[in-house]
Ligand SMILES: Cc1cc2nc3c(=O)[nH]c(=O)nc-3n(C[C@H](O)[C@H](O)[C@H](O)COP(=O)(O)OP(=O)(O)OC[C@H]3O[C@@H](n4cnc5c(N)ncnc54)[C@H](O)[C@@H]3O)c2cc1C
């Protein structure tokens with residue numbers, strides 16, 4: 001069997017958007033192989049229409065295993081369920097998201113099924129002669145792109161970053177085969193228990209999942225000025241990022257730090273304001289689709305890596321950007 | 333109790349050479365340091381030690397030069413260190429690295445807790461920690477941002493997720509991977525440095541570990557690097573001069589034109 005599988009993600013009664021992105025990645029691979037695209041969903045009971053959305057976004061088959069223990073991630077439990085499915089059905093390829101879930105479960109599973117796993121792929125294609133998965137990923141701070149194969153072990157496993165591909169256009173009413181997988185109580189791992197979950201306020205989206213990220217650096221000069229970044233971000237519908245200098249000064253929390261010792265992100269738009277573009281910072285944004293920067297020093301490295309760079313005072317430029325958004329609001 | 337902290341030596345800058353034939357990193361030349369994110373794993377272990385009276389063992393798999401990061405761990409306050417090194421381990425991917433480390437840890441007797449960094453700044457996979465947990469069948473908690481309660485048989489921690497965070501409890505033995513937020517790292521003390529200097533750290537080779545030879549190194553790795561390319565670094569920077577205030581409005585219009593042209597202004601699907 002040459003089936004391509006994706007691991008769908010669930011949170012609070014919803015199927016996470018990244019699942020549909022994974023289906024888009026998987027669809028093109030399944031089409032090159034002439035095989036089926038299957039989504040694995042491990043979740044508590046969930047509305048049928050939500051499960052069906054997986055078909056509408058490209059899945060041919062959905063393996064759905066329901067149990068209340070899938071409410072929160074428990075790597076051992078999830079991995080047991082996946083291992084059993086994988087052993088029974090031997091998929092050719094298994095893709096997951098490079099999220100806190102995918103990055104935890106898939107390595108755990110890779111050991112159990114004795115196969116390799118390639119993290120954070122930016123390109124996945126099928127090698128014509130061999131039908132093998134070619135997995136391309138940035139390495140060494142994004143300085144090189146490595147192409148990796150898993151020639152002998154199955155499934156060939158890889159993770160891809162959220163927002164690195166658009167979901168396919170939803171085909172309302174598209175159908176597929178739904179297979180319910182019975183939950184085996186032996187899978188349940190009791191050693192770890194989630195006691196409480198705190199969910200961020202609505203607009204504080206994580207920088208890894210955001211399509212657009214506006215980041216501020218030391219050029220903002222002080223904490224109060226950092227507000228400017230949040231305002232521009234909210235105009236653009238973007239998440240807020242920061243350089244390490246900004247984080248170390250306590251202007252914003254570590255979860256917003258972009259770079260080598262922060263997060264590596266691949267948004268469609270990355271806007272760097274008052275950030276010099278040190279190698280360690282650039283390491284986190286090399287795979288962004290478009291980079292825009294605002295900096296008053298024309299020799300800053302960030303300028304060289306930008307698609308569009310404004311050389312000017314960030315306070316004046318950002319003030320003008322806000323005004324322009326205001327004007328557009330009035331006219332639209 | 334016994335806490336093991338696997339730490340890794342990584343190249344200092346992003347300026348690293350790769351062997352284009354084997355796809356393996358050439359380590360000579362660039363300066364090597366302790367993976368900055370592993371400092372937080374060491375710090376977490378030391379805090380645990382202060383709370384529960386533990387023995388902390390740092391372990392690394394790497395060439396002879398990796399001994400240096402173990403000395404750093406000792407200087408910070410770790411009690412012991414183990415160096416795993418053999419030509420047979422060279423070129424291992426995460427699967428094979430985690431296998432070797434798991435075997436070494438299994439050989440240490442009763443271990444209560446393993447703490448790894450979130451990821452190494454060179455490989456950048458974050459897989460080795462979870463994979464060690466899997467080899468040893470341990471419960472795994474990733475992305476730990478706070479140690480809320482440390483007991484000798486269980487712990488309560490905060491774990492970051494995309495949506496927010498979770499408060500959870502895990503029984504020991506377990507493996508956790510920690511984020512930078514977990515603690516502020518201490519400096520090494522003079523006493524620690526002296527101890528590190530005098531300490532003789534054992535090196536374990538294939539002979540000392542109960543390992544399956546076909547799982548080791550480049551040969552034993554399921555994943556194979558088939559091609560290495562330079563990443564696209566430069567972009568066709570359109571540079572707009574706007575140092576004088578009167579040039580700013582036009583610059584901003586150009587910015588909006590750019591954003592519109594690339595369809596970056598569309599609202600709605602903002603996340
Ligand atoms: C092991 C290690 C890991 C690291 N990890 C990270 C990481 O993950 N992320 C990270 O970001 N850094 C990281 N760093 C730090 C990195 O080397 C830089 O120090 C940091 O990125 C600089 O932040 P910055 O660009 O905000 O500050 P600076 O380099 O000081 O740059 C500020 C910029 O603002 C501009 N500016 C000032 N005033 C104005 C104005 N009025 N208008 C317009 N522009 C203005 C200046 O021209 C300058 O380019 C790491 C370093 C090490 C050693």
Ligand SMILES: Nc1ncnc2c1ncn2[C@@H]1O[C@H](COP(=O)(O)O)[C@@H](O)[C@H]1O
Pocket residue numbers: 337338339340341367369370373391392393394426429433447448449450451452453455456457458459460461
């Ligand atoms: N060779 C190694 N020796 C010891 N620990 C390692 C090694 N490689 C990775 N680790 C540990 O695993 C974590 C994740 O590394 P990685 O999967 O390479 O990103 C690191 O932060 C270390 O704690």
